[in-house]
Amino acid sequence: MGWRDWLGLEQRSSIENPTVPVSSENFLALFGVQSGNLPHVTIDSALTVPAVSAAVTFLSSSMANLPLHAFRVKGEGSERIRGGIQRLLNEAPNPEWTSFGWRKYMWQQVFTGGRGVSWIERSGTSIVAIWPMDPVATAVKRIGGRKFYAFEGKAAAYPAADVIDVPYLLKRDQLGSYSPIANGAKAIALALAMGDYAGDFFAGGGVPPLALSGPLPQGPEAMKRAMGDIHRAIEAAKASRKPVFPMPPGHDLKQVGFDPAKGQMTEARRFQIEEIARVYNLPPVFLQDLTHGTYSNSEQQDLHLVKHLIAQWAKAFEEELNLKLFGPRATNRYVEHNLDGLMRGDFAARMAGLAQGIQNAILTPDEARALENRPPRPQGDQLYIQGATVPLGSNVAAADTASNGDTA
Template identity: 75%
Template structure:
């Protein structure tokens, strides 16, 4: 059965997940004479030339890569940090060539551009000895006997248990994924077009496209000469910083199209920042858009970022690591990010938070000092609570007196 593309004779392109293939190549409107094909093609590289896209990708990938990542071991009293080679691999150096920050930033960059980040878990027997990044565009994912198989460069095949795989959004087949660049191609295409128009407009000295009206010379060559004369006159006026240039008698120049101000270019470019922020679900303030920012809503956007974006992606990475490093059973070990770094706040807020946690027996003084990168102190591992807290309904004077009767010396 013929599809609508066959009826119109339109070309079918290959996979849009390949960064080298434009994701805006469809030109349906061209059949009806609308030349939307003149708009710039959107690839991963061209999309990153849009400042808002570049800011979103670098901000998210750097923020997630900067989170401390620790290994914990569960015990009867709760959980405790575990050291050893795996802690070094996850939080310091995953292999002999990459730092932990560098590998994780590369992985998240692939997630927020091509739509998928991958890494290979190197093992010696059952022990993890390294984690290596993989270029997702060189990987084919398929099912064999109901199990997911990853093939790199059509040569090496890996089981799913050896591949850390973070998709931006899985497709219905559960094998391929959507790319945020592809999903937001139209918005990015418009941002590129406005960039090009603005740069061309100001590169031309702020002169919009013009049409020459009046008695026109006959013949193609004569027309070219007349147009050349007018162009040279305009260029000479711009070079001399004078807004006056000669015109042939009976001729007039008329503006064609709109200049950026009349086309509301500034407003449109601000709207494109908000559109790109929606693609990544990131508050616009983190793309340096403070056009509607106030002290109150910027603070709320900061909370939105951590609760509804960073925490979700951190959870996705933690679950993938726990499954691939420890298996479904986990053996009481697990990996978890520390979100304290993102929620430190200003100095006064941090100190107030530490004081309340210590006074209410939520943290020991040494635990609070560790969050500020300060060394532990003697007797700093004890829990403390405010002495004025008494049971409801008790006599405050009696409670205070009983607290004071510590020993016979009155101490």
């Protein structure tokens, strides 16, 4: 029995066996590294990766935190609907859930399993409640060309008109959906593997894998006893907190592979944060990665978040609600998020912006006060403008000139 048998490589020595193709996977298998060694990724295991947990928590909470209002078209403008559908959307969709809790649950399902679904309970034409559904227990199918949602424990399937459905990314059949965790499984598995390796390394006292060199005993049992003796010596040295332990004469221990510092594990784990951020199209600064962050580009990433991520998901949710709550032909009612909260900025910048809006007749004082959750005031519903801002050559300008005693 040769050294190949000790290492268990005889059956997969593809370099020496011309009948076995030499691929990257087979080559790595010579060294005991196989693709199957990566941890299996599930939603639960993926959420143990801090970057994934941060992305899901941040996105779902941010989307649920957006004010969601229902409006009715009236004359040349719109007015907010009071009670009824507004209460369901912005306060409590049913007796068991708050609006924030319902929407956060839905978005959690979107950003993990890839789909968020809710059933609309109706009484005649009135909407009574909105109930979140477990996507895992929901099957989407077509019956007679129409889409239906079969929920576990229910005898009849719900028609699509009664189900709010927000998929992460639809599959080609328009029924299934892709999961961000499944799409980024390789990056997440690598993050899990590095976390496991780092945990094992430091749990083992920071000792890297070692190889024993020198006169080796003959026979498999003698080799096992020698390895056991060396292992016990290392454990005894760690337990006694002494860095020195005895070695048999003529033998030596040599490090195999790299320790985490030499293997650039810190850099590799940081890169996995960037990879996971790409899966969610999320700027890395929102995953607490400020490696490349500066004051200016962090502000630009904040704009990217609102313009290219939050606004898009908000639009998808709004159109789904408008279609399912009011029907495809409804034109006098609609649902809309208020994104102003994400663009509030600091207090001084906010006050300066509101003041400019009032002084230039863009906002009434009451509209500006409403943005700060303050009550209206008398004469606050009128538009105002600075008195010095008048059309050039108007009578007002001429009268002002005359009052100053100037002549042409």
